[in-house]
Amino acid sequence: xxxxxxxxxxxxxxxxxxxxxxxxxxxxxxxxxxxxxxxxxxxxxxxxxxxxxxxxxxxxxxxxxxxxxxxxxxxxxxxxxxxxxxxxxxxxxxxxxxxxxxxxxxxxxxxxxxx
Amino acid sequence: xxxxxxxxxxxxxxxxxxxxxxxxxxxxxxxxxxxxxxxxxxxxxxxxxxxxxxxxxxxxxxxxxxxxxxxxxxxxxxxxxxxxxxxxxxxxxxxxxxxxxxxxxxxxxxxxxx
Numbered sequence: 001x002x003x004x005x006x007x008x009x010x011x012x013x014x015x016x017x018x019x020x021x022x023x024x025x026x027x028x029x030x031x032x033x034x035x036x037x038x039x040x041x042x043x044x045x046x047x048x049x050x051x052x053x054x055x056x057x058x059x060x061x062x063x064x065x066x067x068x069x070x071x072x073x074x075x076x077x078x079x080x081x082x083x084x085x086x087x088x089x090x091x092x093x094x095x096x097x098x099x100x101x102x103x104x105x106x107x108x109x110x111x112x113x114x115x
Numbered sequence: 116x117x118x119x120x121x122x123x124x125x126x127x128x129x130x131x132x133x134x135x136x137x138x139x140x141x142x143x144x145x146x147x148x149x150x151x152x153x154x155x156x157x158x159x160x161x162x163x164x165x166x167x168x169x170x171x172x173x174x175x176x177x178x179x180x181x182x183x184x185x186x187x188x189x190x191x192x193x194x195x196x197x198x199x200x201x202x203x204x205x206x207x208x209x210x211x212x213x214x215x216x217x218x219x220x221x222x223x224x225x226x227x228x229x
Contacts, residue, residue, distance in 0.1 A: 042220050105161075106151075106160075
């Protein structure tokens with residue numbers, strides 16, 4: 001079974017530029033998450049989708065971050081304009097259904113450096 | 116709101132020695148508890164999880180964890196550490212009915228000496 005796929009793996013951009021990250025979850029997984037992991041910290045949830053609807057985006061900085069999952073499968077996370085403090089790993093994850101008890105599978109992450 | 120504390124930022128053990136990584140959580144009811152491992156440049160891999168029932172949970176790679184409600188703890192243990200266990204370990208809590216799924220601790224970096 002293929003895992004959660006993310007691209008690009010690494011990206012370096014200048015502040016105020018834009019960047020987009022793509023995620024393809026495990027086949028059949030209805031729930032998709034984007035987490036932000038700053039160096040030295042644990043991952044923090046940015047947004048959760050159930051199929052193509054947003055379940056929780058309360059921690060997404062909406063003035064610069066946006067995410068979509070138009071067909072309920074792939075998802076894109078965009079940052080525009082980027083700030084230095086956005087340097088982090090962006091982890092995409094998926095699970096078969098919502099609910100806290102189900103296993104969440106993570107991708108390898110997209111590493112962003114803003115200079 | 117729920118929270119997770121991992122008191123040890125960095126732990127060093129010798130290969131073959133036993134290991135215990137501490138995790139304390141804060142939540143008013145019975146939580147769902149998880150341990151993940153992250154190797155350099157990699158995503159998070161689930162080691163084990165606790166939902167209910169037996170408080171001693173077995174996971175992959177020879178790891179186990181014990182849920183202690185009275186201490187609000189979910190410590191991770193391994194009787195004999197291998198060099199390949201060097202990585203960062205994250206404890207996480209999930210709460211029933213919440214859309215936020217997992218709240219992570221700040222992680223413990225494990226170094227294994229030959």
